[in-house]
Amino acid sequence: MFIPLAAQALLVAVVPGGLLVWNMHNGQQMELAQRDQERLEGFAATASEALGAGKPISRLIPELDQRDPRLGGRVQLVNADGTPIAGPTSTNPPRAERPVKLNGQTVALARIVRAPTLTDGDRSFLATQYLGIAVIIAGLFALLLAAAYEFARRWSKPQLELYRLSREIVHGDHDVEIEERGPAEVVATSRNLQRIASQFSRLETARRTWLVSIADELKRPTESLAKHLDSLAEVQHPISAELATGLEEDQRRLSQMAEDLSAVALADLGRLPVSFSQVDPRALIHNAIWGNAKRAEGQGVKLETSTLPQYTILVKWDGTRIEQLFGALIDNSLRYTPRNGRIVLGLESSRDAWRLIIDDSAPGVDVMLAQRLFEPFYRSSDNPEDSAAASGLGLATARAIVEAHHGRIEASRSPIGGLRVTVILPAEPPRA
Known part of the structure; x- marks a missing residue:
């Protein structure tokens, strides 16, 4: 809003200023032309008197050059038929012309054939005028710019308020407050x-x-x-x-x-109950494998571990919820992993957190759609059999449990060909 108004302010300030400069320039030229005509009139009268006194016509121009610096080098004398007598020549039309008469007869024509040369005084006068015009234009532009800024600010404020309200609503904040100001x-x-x-x-x-x-x-x-x-x-x-x-x-x-x-549903309401206590993540992984081993064996899928620390680990998690998390992730992998496939669970240290990794050899998921897997009721397969067997809640449940533990969950391509789900959980919940 401000930029178009600023452009209009510049236009409003510059156009009148340019017209003022143009008008002043034309006025200056008209004044110089008027002065030239007056001086040429005086020269023609002086030349007529000199010719009447018997002075040669050829000497009139050199004397003029010495006597009048404003006309010097600019006046040409020609015969009545246009033949040059003295002075500079030019192919351009004369700027002014006056007859030189002797006994009432025109014996020559005095012409100004060159443009006037500005004196130091003329230049100083023009510089002062142009500077004044520039100051006026700058002041007018600054005034218009300030007015444009104030107008844009007042006009844009309610628009920005509308944008803020709509953005908050889009992001799920429905308890919005408005200031009833503006149009x-x-x-x-x-x-x-x-x-x-x-x-x-x-x-x-x-x-x-x-x-x-x-x-x-x-x-x-x-x-x-x-x-x-x-x-x-x-x-x-x-x-x-x-x-x-x-x-x-x-x-x-x-x-x-x-x-x-x-x-x-409880996580959506912010009321998912979690009870933090000291647990060993390795034991939770082994429990998850033992609890799903029979089902995996029945489907011909190998359920195994990869990198697990060889020492006891104590973290503050909700053991029941973490087992539910593993169950949801393993259930999702079993649903899509074909016979003779693999599901691998791993545990890695990551500063003050632990990284839980589940890889499977199921058909890979498009990386661009990977994060949508954690949306409720989203299914990555169009196969009717897979859709019938899946509720679309498993990975959404996993995300809810991870967020309740102040962690994060990500999906990516697995190095064994399928989907990799990485869960990063802090070793202890953050203190309030």
């Missing part, structure tokens, strides 16, 4: 934005609350289903092993889905 249209737009933010806030709160309620409601039937399956296994005519395994797997998936949905 009526801006104030009305700000109020509309505030109403939109308020509606978004209510909808978002309702959505998060619904997710928590749905997760809690899902937990009850899944727990009841597990008890019913245990009772079914104790009857005298048990069901087939294949059917029992399928039912157990479905119950496990439902239970895990309920846990993941609850974790994501």
Whole structure:
């Protein structure tokens, strides 16, 4: 806003100033031409008198050059037919012309054939005038520039306020406050934005609350289903092993889905419960491998560790949540890793933090889409079978647990061909 106004201010200041300079220059030229005509008139009269006294016409120009420095070297005498008599010659039209008469007859013509030469006084006068005009233009431009800045500041402030409000709403801050200043249209737009933010806030709160309620409601039937399956296994005519395994797997998936949905919903509300205590990350990794070994073996996938420290490590994490984190990451890798594939878990030190690394040999994920894997309900595969087996909550749950531990989680290409998920957790939670 300010730059266009500044350009207009410059135009408003320079154009009149340029016109003023042009007008002054033309006035100066007209004044010089008027003076030349007056001096030439005087010279013609003097020449007529000199000729009447018998002075040769050829001597008039040298005497003029010595007597009048303003006309000296500029006046030419020619006969009535235009033949040069004395003085400088020029192919340009004469600037002024006067007849030289003797006894009432024109015997010669006096012409000014060259432009006047400015004297030091003329130059000083013009310099003073131009300097004054420049000062006026600069002062006018500075005044207009200050006015443009003030106008742009006053006009832009409500626009910047609207931009701030919209940016805060986009970034999820729905508790926005507005200052009702500026034009009526801006104030009305700000109020509309505030109403939109308020509606978004209510909808978002309702959505998060619904997710928590749905997760809690899902937990009850899944727990009841597990008890019913245990009772079914104790009857005298048990069901087939294949059917029992399928039912157990479905119950496990439902239970895990309920846990993941609850974790994501609570994290979204900022209420994911974590209980920090001293745990050994190596033990958590071994527990995760032991808990998923049977499933990995059934799918023909090798679940192993790579670089684990040989000494005991004590960190302050929520052991239950970290096991849930490993379970979600391993479950995601098992879902996409083909038979005879590998899933490798590693642990590395990183200053005051620990780096948990999970590599798999599943088909690689586009690096540009890697971070979207942690969004709730996002699936990287278009395969209907994979979509049916996945809730899209596993990696979102992992991110929620990592953020609750004040860490970060990243996805990238794995050196063994699939996806690498790197989790960096501080050894202890930051102190308030």
